[in-house]
Amino acid sequence: xxxxxxxxxxxxxxxxxxxxxxxxxxxxxxxxxxxxxxxxxxxxxxxxxxxxxxxxxxxxxxxxxxxxxxxxxxxxxxxxxxxxxxxxxxxxxxxxxxxxxxxxxxxxxxxxxxxxxxxxxxxxxxxxxxxxxxxxxxxxxxxxxxxxxxxxxxxxxxxxxxxxxxxxxxxxxxxxxxxxxxxxxxxxxxxxxxxxxxxxxxxxxxxxxxxxxxxxxxxxxxxxxxxxxxxxxxxxxxxxxxxxxxxxxxxxxxxxxxxxxxxxxxxxxxxxxxxxxxxxxxxxxxxxxxxxxxxxxxxxxxxxxxxxxxxxxxxxxxxxxxxxxxxxxxxxxxxxxxxxxxxxxxxxxxx
Amino acid sequence: xxxxxxxxxxxxxxxxxxxxxxxxxxxxxxxxxxxxxxxxxxxxxxxxxxxxxxxxxxxxxxxxxxxxxxxxxxxxxxxxxxxxxxxxxxxxxxxxxxxxxxxxxxxxxxxxxxxxxxxxxxxxxx
Numbered sequence: 001x002x003x004x005x006x007x008x009x010x011x012x013x014x015x016x017x018x019x020x021x022x023x024x025x026x027x028x029x030x031x032x033x034x035x036x037x038x039x040x041x042x043x044x045x046x047x048x049x050x051x052x053x054x055x056x057x058x059x060x061x062x063x064x065x066x067x068x069x070x071x072x073x074x075x076x077x078x079x080x081x082x083x084x085x086x087x088x089x090x091x092x093x094x095x096x097x098x099x100x101x102x103x104x105x106x107x108x109x110x111x112x113x114x115x116x117x118x119x120x121x122x123x124x125x126x127x128x129x130x131x132x133x134x135x136x137x138x139x140x141x142x143x144x145x146x147x148x149x150x151x152x153x154x155x156x157x158x159x160x161x162x163x164x165x166x167x168x169x170x171x172x173x174x175x176x177x178x179x180x181x182x183x184x185x186x187x188x189x190x191x192x193x194x195x196x197x198x199x200x201x202x203x204x205x206x207x208x209x210x211x212x213x214x215x216x217x218x219x220x221x222x223x224x225x226x227x228x229x230x231x232x233x234x235x236x237x238x239x240x241x242x243x244x245x246x247x248x249x250x251x252x253x254x255x256x257x258x259x260x261x262x263x264x265x266x267x268x269x270x271x272x273x274x275x276x277x278x279x280x281x282x283x284x285x286x287x288x289x290x291x292x293x294x295x296x297x298x299x300x301x302x303x304x305x306x307x308x309x310x311x312x313x314x315x316x317x318x319x320x321x322x323x324x325x326x327x328x329x330x331x332x333x334x335x336x337x338x339x340x341x342x343x344x345x346x347x348x349x350x351x
Numbered sequence: 352x353x354x355x356x357x358x359x360x361x362x363x364x365x366x367x368x369x370x371x372x373x374x375x376x377x378x379x380x381x382x383x384x385x386x387x388x389x390x391x392x393x394x395x396x397x398x399x400x401x402x403x404x405x406x407x408x409x410x411x412x413x414x415x416x417x418x419x420x421x422x423x424x425x426x427x428x429x430x431x432x433x434x435x436x437x438x439x440x441x442x443x444x445x446x447x448x449x450x451x452x453x454x455x456x457x458x459x460x461x462x463x464x465x466x467x468x469x470x471x472x473x474x475x476x477x
Contacts, residue, residue: 130388197391310401
């Protein structure tokens with residue numbers, strides 16, 4: 001199987017995922033029924049008046065990244081530089097998620113102008129879970145052992161191969177990709193830490209339902225992170241295998257790896273869809289409620305702010321949300337990105 | 352294990368956290384050695400300043416109800432480690448009893464109320 005054929009297959013798979021996502025996001029505002037717009041309870045005539053335009057605008061903005069991707073993909077196919085397809089898939093995946101977050105936030109803000117008056121009142125009591133949330137509580141020990149052992153074995157195998165090459169091999173060729181994969185592994189651990197630390201305000205009414213909905217969502221996201229980490233580990237192991245075996249065997253091993261990868265990703269996609277539906281069901285059981293604002297401090301900053309006493313990552317401001325630079329997650333994220341840039345620079349310069 | 356915070360309560364939030372945790376300890380729902388969430392987690396969930404929860408934990412620590420271990424978080428302390436003397440503990444009870452007497456309640460009625468409240472505090476049948 002040629003690399004271009006593999007990339008084309010990956011792209012076709014991603015197109016399927018994108019189409020599914022578009023259908024899902026298309027229906028999302030009306031999931032709770034016609035008297036709701038996402039989590040905002042609107043007046044009965046909302047969709048006959050201003051709501052129609054808000055809904056149409058939400059859907060148009062939602063489709064925008066996919067349209068851009070389609071145009072760029074056509075351009076890439078015509079240019080014949082299919083290697084850019086992988087970059088396009090990764091970049092547009094990120095753009096779709098970020099665009100969706102801002103799009104939903106903007107659409108809900110618009111819809112709140114037409115919300116039922118009582119829906120805008122914050123709840124008078126909320127509950128706090130006194131159970132500590134730790135990363136270790138959400139980790140599967142078998143998956144962790146597998147990741148550590150396979151990664152160590154792959155690195156040991158590569159080190160042995162490098163030492164036996166008597167300097168004929170570049171360290172960048174042998175260790176470049178594995179180090180990047182390991183760094184990605186760290187990135188997913190960081191994302192897991194962020195998901196576990198993400199705040200969980202629960203209203204007193206329907207506390208159990210709200211808690212269950214949030215826990216379901218948290219567990220699904222953490223599971224997806226673990227699947228990605230396992231796939232990265234398998235990629236590391238397959239790289240070590242392909243590099244160290246006889247060149248004649250490489251095409252067969254690579255084809256076998258890709259077939260297994262496709263099958264594995266297909267199974268995971270089905271499992272993810274089942275998990276996502278469970279999250280949606282749990283969410284629908286919990287009626288959305290406006291939480292009280294105890295903090296009473298609104299950041300006037302547009303995108304960034306620095307508030308050390310505030311534990312939140314995002315602080316509500318006059319112009320939407322501002323990223324709190326004093327938050328540990330922001331600082332870790334910035335350090336991670338700086339490390340990634342430095343790693344790329346070192347790998348480009350190194351022998 | 353839940354702690355309820357009311358927005359229309361006259362008590363400040365840190366006091367509600369202190370009282371809520373005290374109630375849970377008194378009812379035995381938070382047993383000795385039970386780990387409590389970090390200050391950052393509670394403050395983020397509630398959406399309050401870190402100092403609000405830190406002040407609540409400090410007060411609980413001062414009362415000998417929790418032990419703060421740097422690096423490993425806070426845990427519910429052993430009940431025998433409470434070092435407050437008897438007169439200090441009786442002061443709020445005496446004040447409350449005075450209020451009830453001044454309100455014109457008979458001693459037998461007050462005794463009934465005290466027994467009832469004690470049952471509620473220790474069993475949590477609210």
